Amino acid sequence: MDTMTTILQPDHATIRGVSKPAKSRAARRVHGLSDRTIAWLFVAPTIALLLAINIFPLIWMIRLSFTNLNLSMSYLPLRFVGLDNFRDILSDEDVWFRLQTTAQFVISSVALQVVVGFGLALLINRQFRGHSFWTTIILLPMMLSPAVVGNFWTLLLQPQIGPFNYLISLFTGVPPSSFSMTGQVSLAPWTIVLVDTWMWAPYVMLICLAGLRSIPDYIYEAAEVDRASAWRQFWSITLPMTVPFLMLAVLFRAIENFKMFDMVNLLTSGGPGSTTELVSISLKRAAFEKWRTGYSSALAIILFVTVFGAANIYVKTLNKVKQR
Amino acid sequence: MRRLGWLRSTAASAVVAAAALGGLGGGQAAAQGKQLTLCWAAWDPANALVELGKDFTKQSGIEMKYEFVPWTSYADRFLNELNSHGKLCDLIIGDSQWIGGAAENKWYVKLNDFFDKEKISMDDFVPATVVGYSQWPKNTPNYWALPAMADAVGWTYRKDWFARPEIQSAFKAKYGRDLAPPKTYDELKQIGEFFQGHEIDGKKVYGAYIFTERGSEGITMGVTNVLYNYGFAYDNPKKPYQMQGIVNSADAAKGLEFYKELYKCCTAPGMTNAYMQEGLDAFKSGQVAMQMNWFAFFPGLYKDPNVGGDKIGFFVNPAGPKGHFTQLGGQGISVVATSDHKDDALAYIKWFAQPAVQQKWWQIGGYSALKAVVDAPDFPKSAAFAPQFLESMGIVKDFWAEPSYAQLLLDMQKRVHDYVVADKGTAQQALDLLVKDWTKVFKEQGKEVASQ
Numbered sequence: 199m200d201t202m203t204t205i206l207q208p209d210h211a212t213i214r215g216v217s218k219p220a221k222s223r224a225a226r227r228v229h230g231l232s233d234r235t236i237a238w239l240f241v242a243p244t245i246a247l248l249l250a251i252n253i254f255p256l257i258w259m260i261r262l263s264f265t266n267l268n269l270s271m272s273y274l275p276l277r278f279v280g281l282d283n284f285r286d287i288l289s290d291e292d293v294w295f296r297l298q299t300t301a302q303f304v305i306s307s308v309a310l311q312v313v314v315g316f317g318l319a320l321l322i323n324r325q326f327r328g329h330s331f332w333t334t335i336i337l338l339p340m341m342l343s344p345a346v347v348g349n350f351w352t353l354l355l356q357p358q359i360g361p362f363n364y365l366i367s368l369f370t371g372v373p374p375s376s377f378s379m380t381g382q383v384s385l386a387p388w389t390i391v392l393v394d395t396w397m398w399a400p401y402v403m404l405i406c407l408a409g410l411r412s413i414p415d416y417i418y419e420a421a422e423v424d425r426a427s428a429w430r431q432f433w434s435i436t437l438p439m440t441v442p443f444l445m446l447a448v449l450f451r452a453i454e455n456f457k458m459f460d461m462v463n464l465l466t467s468g469g470p471g472s473t474t475e476l477v478s479i480s481l482k483r484a485a486f487e488k489w490r491t492g493y494s495s496a497l498a499i500i501l502f503v504t505v506f507g508a509a510n511i512y513v514k515t516l517n518k519v520k521q522r
Numbered sequence: 523m524r525r526l527g528w529l530r531s532t533a534a535s536a537v538v539a540a541a542a543l544g545g546l547g548g549g550q551a552a553a554q555g556k557q558l559t560l561c562w563a564a565w566d567p568a569n570a571l572v573e574l575g576k577d578f579t580k581q582s583g584i585e586m587k588y589e590f591v592p593w594t595s596y597a598d599r600f601l602n603e604l605n606s607h608g609k610l611c612d613l614i615i616g617d618s619q620w621i622g623g624a625a626e627n628k629w630y631v632k633l634n635d636f637f638d639k640e641k642i643s644m645d646d647f648v649p650a651t652v653v654g655y656s657q658w659p660k661n662t663p664n665y666w667a668l669p670a671m672a673d674a675v676g677w678t679y680r681k682d683w684f685a686r687p688e689i690q691s692a693f694k695a696k697y698g699r700d701l702a703p704p705k706t707y708d709e710l711k712q713i714g715e716f717f718q719g720h721e722i723d724g725k726k727v728y729g730a731y732i733f734t735e736r737g738s739e740g741i742t743m744g745v746t747n748v749l750y751n752y753g754f755a756y757d758n759p760k761k762p763y764q765m766q767g768i769v770n771s772a773d774a775a776k777g778l779e780f781y782k783e784l785y786k787c788c789t790a791p792g793m794t795n796a797y798m799q800e801g802l803d804a805f806k807s808g809q810v811a812m813q814m815n816w817f818a819f820f821p822g823l824y825k826d827p828n829v830g831g832d833k834i835g836f837f838v839n840p841a842g843p844k845g846h847f848t849q850l851g852g853q854g855i856s857v858v859a860t861s862d863h864k865d866d867a868l869a870y871i872k873w874f875a876q877p878a879v880q881q882k883w884w885q886i887g888g889y890s891a892l893k894a895v896v897d898a899p900d901f902p903k904s905a906a907f908a909p910q911f912l913e914s915m916g917i918v919k920d921f922w923a924e925p926s927y928a929q930l931l932l933d934m935q936k937r938v939h940d941y942v943v944a945d946k947g948t949a950q951q952a953l954d955l956l957v958k959d960w961t962k963v964f965k966e967q968g969k970e971v972a973s974q
Contacts, residue, residue, distance in 0.1 A: 269605045271925045271967060273626050357792035358809075381794025383944050467737035470794050471944025472936060486598055488929040489605065 263495035270489035283496035293497070296477045302387065303462075303476060304455045307394045308448055314395060315402025316444065320436075322403065323410045340400045348464025351393045355379040355465075380466050383473050390462050390474055394455065402447040409443030410436065445516045449509065456505050477501060557585040558866050561600055561611035562853075564590035565798075566822045567671055570887035577882070578873050584866050593798060594738050601928070604629040604858070612861040613870055615670050615853045618654045623925035625658035630666045630856040636868055637665060642875045648672060650918045651891035655854030660923065667854025668871050669891035671818065674839075674914040675747050675849040676907070677710075678805060678823055679703055679812045681835035683722060692716075703837035707748060707780060710812065710840050714788030717811035729788030731804045731813040732781070734943055735797035741942065742921065742934045744814060745781045746849045750919050751842025752777025763964050764972040770953035773844055778949035780842075782942045794943050805829060814839075816851045817914065820907040821887045836907040838914050850918035852889070891915075926967050933959035 231239075263284070266277045287293050322333055339347070354362045355378075363374035379389040413435065421431050459478040462468070468475030481501065485494035560575070562568050568590045575586040589610060591599045597617060603610050604624065616624060624630045633656075637644065644652045644665060651669035658666055683689055684701050693701035693716055704710035714729030721727070733744025746754070753773030758764040768774075785793075790809055793800065798815060802822075805813040806829055824830045839848035855874065857867040873879060880892040884904070889911065890896060902909040922930045934956060941952035964971050 266966070268926075268966070270601070270623050270928055271626070272605070273628075273925075274968065358790065375791040378792045378794055381792055381943065383946075463737070467735075467795055469736035469939055469943060471736075471940035471946050473944055483932055486602065488932055489601070490929070 259495045259498060262492055263499050265492045267491040268489055269491050279492065283493045284500070286493065287497050287500060292472075293477075293480070295472070296475055296480045299387070299473070299475060300456060300477045303390060303458070304452055307391045307455055308451045310391060310395045311399045311402045311451055312444060312448060314399040315447065316406045316440075318399065318403040319406035319410055322407060336403065337400045339397045342397070344397070344461040345464060347393065347397050348461045352380065352465055355389065381470055383470055386466050386470060386474050390465060393461065393465060394458070397461070398451060398454075402451065405443050405447040406440055409440035413439045442516065442520050445519060449512055449516065453505060453509060556583065556863070556866055557587055558612045558863055558870060559587045559589055559610060560613040560615070561589045561591075561603070562615040563596045564592050565818065567818050567888050570883070573886055574879065574883055574888065577879070578870060581873065582869060584869070597738065597928070607860045609860055609862060611858045612863045612867045613855055614858055615855050616667070617853055618850060619921050619923045619927040619931070621655065621658045621666055621854070622923045622927065624856065625664070625666045626925045628859055631859050631864060633665045633668065633857070633871070634663070636871070640872050642668070642872070646893055648891045648893060648896060648915055650850065650915055651852065651854075654850050654918065654920050655852060655891075658923070667856040668875055669852075670855035670874070671852045672889040672891040672915055673816050673818045673850070673852030674911070674918050675743065675814060675851065676817045676820065676839060676910055676914055677812055677814055677837045678820065679835045679837060680829070680833060682833040683717075683811055684835065703835060704840045707751065707840045707842050711784055711787065713812065714784065718788050725808065727808065728790040728810050729812065730784065731793065731796070731801045731810045732784060732789060733797055733801070733814060734785065734789075734793055734795060734939070736795050736935060736939045736943070738797070739931055739935065740797035741938050742931055743849055743851070745778065745938050745942070746919070746921065747814065747839050748781045748784070748842065749774055749777040750847035750849075751840070751845050752780065753844035756922060761972050763969050765957050765960055766973050769960065770950065770957045775949040775953055777842065778938070778941065778952060782949070785942055817889060817907065817911050818851065821905065824906055834906070836910045838910050838917075847917050847919045848914050850920040852891075924967070926963050929963045930960055933963065
């Protein structure tokens with residue numbers, strides 16, 4: 199108890215005797231801060247986090263991409279290999295094939311999502327009974343985790359017990375267990391497009407819906423006065439005015455699908471063979487299964503530059519469209 | 523004051539009583555507060571190990587904690603842990619192929635001195651498991667693990683279907699021989715073809731279940747059972763790392779073609795990415811006549827109320843035209859070098875190596891590699907699958923155990939899956955590409971790779 203008192207006493211004294219002037223000094227100090235300093239104070243934690251979590255690893259990764267580092271053989275001396283990793287990647291047929299597979303997946307899935315999402319937005323934009331209920335139902339898939347989606351679609355697509363094959367069989371007469379959506383080279387790429395569209399078309403729908411609701415009613419009223427047909431209204435008002443929103447949806451989905459990993463990994467593991475092995479799956483295998491850290495860092499940089507470059511060009515185009 | 527004094531004495535008595543009760547209920551562990559974490563895969567034998575570990579806690583007072591990860595992410599998860607020098611695991615039951623990397627990277631504690639001190643002799647264990655799970659470099663007396671879970675690929679079959687007179691006679695009429703567990707792969711294929719699409723009890727059944735999984739190690743662990751028996755080897759025994767003409771020999775290509783034929787003729791629809799669990803599901807649901815899988819699952823299958831007991835039979839991986847081998851599975855137990863509890867972990871290994879513990883390990887569902895257990899006269903009768911297990915452990919071969927094994931494995935997964943499941947190219951082309959991939963990996967590792 200005595201010790202406690204001894205330790206506490208000076209603190210009490212400090213609080214009693216010094217707290218008031220200290221407080222006023224602090225207040226004066228705060229009062230004396232410029233807006234710029236206060237702004238920096240607010241932003242500093244975020245910048246520190248950004249530096250620690252994003253910028254530093256990025257710089258470290260750039261450094262590693264010029265080395266031979268392989269974490270499963272970390273006893274080997276670390277060597278600077280210059281551009282060897284980049285040369286290896288860019289001259290590897292398999293990498294080009296993976297990029298091609300990824301491009302096909304991105305283009306097909308985003309195109310389908312835009313068509314389906316825009317169609318759904320047009321439907322949901324009308325007022326009808328049960329509107330809120332159907333909107334919620336449509337939005338459900340995008341609220342699920344990709345891991346859950348991957349797993350339950352694997353079950354749905356199972357050739358012997360999955361209802362999907364039975365449904366196809368009902369309409370086509372093809373025996374349900376005679377084809378495998380995830381196991382056949384001709385079907386597997388379309389299967390991942392289908393599942394991704396099921397999951398993300400509602401997201402495109404939401405963005406399009408925002409676009410549709412931003413079109414003022416008076417424009418349609420004016421068109422009605424001019425006796426424009428519904429078709430004409432769609433082509434001349436609805437579509438042009440939602441194009442910026444559609445382009446935004448395309449940008450978001452394209453970036454997301456370019457790095458798609460979890461759902462495809464669960465559905466097909468990149469198979470059959472390497473048919474659906476997207477570049478993100480290759481990257482994960484190189485980095486965390488083969489432990490080729492130097493090589494995978496170089497591959498990650500190439501992908502980053504590709505996505506960053508493409509997104510920049512796209513954003514510039516989007517801005518031009520908006521200005522029009 | 524008197525009241526306070528009474529309170530103090532009551533509180534003191536309560537503390538003493540609680541400590542005494544804790545001592546009775548929680549063993550020495552609560553008193554000592556020691557704990558070990560053991561990392562392994564999440565599967566049937568892991569549950570048996572938890573049961574077995576209770577004896578260790580009783581004896582030593584050291585509490586056991588377990589970190590079990592599903593097979594599909596087992597290698598990723600724990601190799602990442604070891605690579606990053608994490609302290610999650612004190613003890614690890616690591617896959618046989620990790621031993622090279624674990625030794626070279628000093629992830630495991632070298633156990634030679636400990637074995638000498640505790641009089642644990644590797645001569646007391648089945649030789650294949652010592653080479654497979656403990657030694658690096660192979661066939662040298664450098665030990666990094668104690669053989670913990672002996673395992674190999676074996677086969678189960680529906681004994682009750684094979685015994686049905688109508689099936690027997692139909693088979694004999696078609697092939698001119700009795701229907702019996704196959705001794706060769708040609709026989710296995712015939713049986714597979716016979717059962718494929720057959721109706722049994724009003725249900726369509728299929729011939730065989732084989733490994734085809736793409737993501738981790740599945741198809742490689744399946745195809746090697748055929749490849750070894752068709753003449754495939756990893757390198758020239760006289761010239762290490764010389765793979766040209768060995769890995770991609772004409773015989774090896776025939777073996778790969780055979781695996782594809784087996785996949786095409788005799789497996790159930792949709793088995794394009796299937797490994798252990800899918801095989802168990804297919805067999806338990808009465809879908810297939812024969813199933814390739816690890817011996818580790820056989821105790822569980824034997825106990826299955828629907829397909830176990832008299833309904834299930836076991837056979838050794840069939841022979842091929844060039845030999846009779848099977849794929850080694852199983853793992854050794856090692857002490858993780860970054861553990862803060864190395865002494866306790868070594869105490870666990872010392873306890874685990876005892877013959878009585880090994881005997882119990884076998885009895886409750888684990889697979890002992892101790893000769894005293896498996897060479898005992900009553901061992902073949904101790905379980906329905908014990909004779910096949912014993913025979914299999916005498917003919918095992920393992921995949922590369924080099925530090926770069928993960929790259930070698932994933933390259934093989936890709937080339938084999940591309941050919942067998944995705945119909946890409948020919949068997950010869952697949953193996954030629956595999957030689958190219960493996961040569962590149964070994965060169966990166968600084969190995970001399972002779973082309974001829």
